[in-house]
Amino acid sequence: MSVLFVGKSKEMYQAVRSHQRTDRRLEVDLLGYGEFDSLQSPAQAEHSLIILGVSDQEDADSVDRILMSDRVDRPTPMVVIASKPSGEQLLRWMQAGIAAVELWPCHSSRLAFLLDSLTVNRRMHRSIMQRRPMPSPDCVVDDSIVLESRAMKHLVQQLQRVAPLSANVLLGGETGVGKTTLARLLHDNSSRFKAPFVTVNCGALPESLLESELFGHRRGAFTGADTNRKGRFEEVGSGTLFLDEIDSIPLGSQCKLLRAIENRVFEPLGSSKSVQFRGRIVAASNSPLDRLIERGLFRADLYYRLGVIDFYVPPLRERREDIEHIATRVVRELARETNSPVKTISPLVIDRLQAYHWPGNVRQLRNVVHCSASLCVGDQIEMSDLSGRWLRDVSLPPQKIDDARANDRVTSAPPDLTESSDSATLAQMREKSELAQIRRVLKDVDNNRTRAAIQLGISRTMLYRKIAKYGIAEVG
Known part of the structure; x- marks a missing residue:
């Protein structure tokens, strides 16, 4: 299998090339961005995987230039290894067709996992997008997701774009906004949809039980451990592990969680044998993690590993x-x-x-x-x-x-909107403006209330209520 590394970072190139020692079938070629741009037919390059190394802003600009060209249309998957990318860059690259983004420095086991999973089949990147049809962002995606507001439509569109990728996702927002439902949407629209979706409520577990719940334990690991037990990291297999209320994890447990996410291996309590983690992590936080980091309550390195792609769910x-x-x-x-x-x-x-x-x-x-x-x-x-x-x-x-x-009546008398602008309250002035706008639109559409509701950007039910509220008859 042949891998093309594009970039100027010798450290990144050597990290990729070091896997030739364990896999003699692996061939790694090196090109600078200038050389890659000069290729006359890059789409016909015989490589199983292309890795774009980003060590500074100049490299990031080169990646943007490549992704705007026709190179992204070929079936060869492309991966970015980047040092301190911004959230905007991450989202832009993934929307443009990047199969995965790995933060640098990355552990060798994580890099090996990427190479193994992305070079098995050259057509994997294309087939992921074709394996399952995406729901339309203009309809209700799930029975418990309502997409009437522009904010939720935009959010679901973004989630649909990143769902097929392997990158970890962090969902932020207040309690009760629907983060669990959106995490499930990510899973259902990914290539992992047939694998388990496992939820862990981190806020409901005391610190003494958290490690056992996440990583499992072996018999005799502690008092009461009479049998072996698999943890959630092992139960999920190749599915999606949803870590809810991640902001409630104590600092002591954050270090162990970071190692499992970063190295993609973990050890159950009482065992010295490492187990590989094959799933994807979606985490949710009720509190802004950046503020917790400033207060010393959350590890910055764990935040960067969890929030490869970061979304904010707006409150109701x-x-x-x-x-x-x-x-x-x-x-x-x-x-x-x-x-x-x-x-x-x-x-x-x-x-x-x-x-x-x-x-x-x-x-x-x-x-x-x-x-x-x-x-x-x-x-x-x-x-x-x-x-x-x-x-x-x-x-x-x-x-x-x-x-x-x-x-306790459903409707009240139409408000008096005849007062002068000098004595009218702000609410009366707003209602007067709203009434004039509704009357104008109704006149433009010949009293067709369906078309009027569409033009006003409200539902028909809302329009009927406002017509009753203002006592509007047919507008001539």
Whole structure:
């Protein structure tokens, strides 16, 4: 098998070339970026793998230039070994077709794993993308993922691009935003989708049990270890290991975790025999890891190994467009699974849900809707069903609170928007502007409300509520 190393770093080249000692079939050729650019027919080069070494910004610019050319269309997989790349560079290279990015310096066992896995079949890089069709980013990818907001559509598009790759992924965001579901999406759309998806809640394990849970133990390793037990790193096989709440791991355990990720080998407790780790790691953190690093609570080297590709999942308050769709889906799920009579949610309840800041995010929203549906006696969740704790927590502007408490009605009289601009409040001015925009769009589309909703960038349900709120008749 023939490998082409492109770059000027002698250390990187020697690290790749050193594997010829253990694999005599391996041939490593060396070219500088200038020589590689001058090749007349690089797409016909007979190499099983091309490794691009990046030791400085000049090398990074050369990689960008190569990836913008037609070289990336050939079936030969390309790997980047880079020293301190930025997150933007990593994402750009992977989106352009790089099969893997390895951080330098890297352990020899990690490099051997890459060479073995990527040179078995020259067509592996192309077949990974063809093995399973990707879901469209414009639809619901999973029953629990709503893609109404632009932020979530963009995030899922990015996840779809990196899912077929082998690089570790770090998902950051507040509790309850759906990181576990997104980790599962990465697994389901990768070449590992037939292998196990194993979840470890690091925050739920005391330090004394964490190492045994991750790496397993042998009989007699400690008091109570009566049998051999496989750890999660071994159970996952070639699948995806999801490490949830990675920010809660104590510093002492972080060192052992770093070694397993960096060297891709580990030893169960009570054993001196190393076991190879063949899976992919997706980690999730509720707290910003960079801040924990500044406080000395998280290792920077572990962060760089986990966050080869780093994503931020926005909280629900930053994507309020999703709230109505998530709530409606919960109601449909309950109707299907429990024969609940509840079919819809009143517009005033939707307004109240969209006004809340949701510190518990999607998880809390689902719990609120589930509780309200259980208390509901009709076929529609009304304000009276949002009782007790949830009613006190969820806040609305004062006018809507008074309306709700007075008669618990779905609609109220259209707001008075005739006041002068000198005495009008900010809310009245905003409503006046919104009313004028809706009337203008309705007139442009001859009162076709479906087309009007599309042009306004809102759902038809939302448009109907606003028409009722402002008392808009047909616009001539």
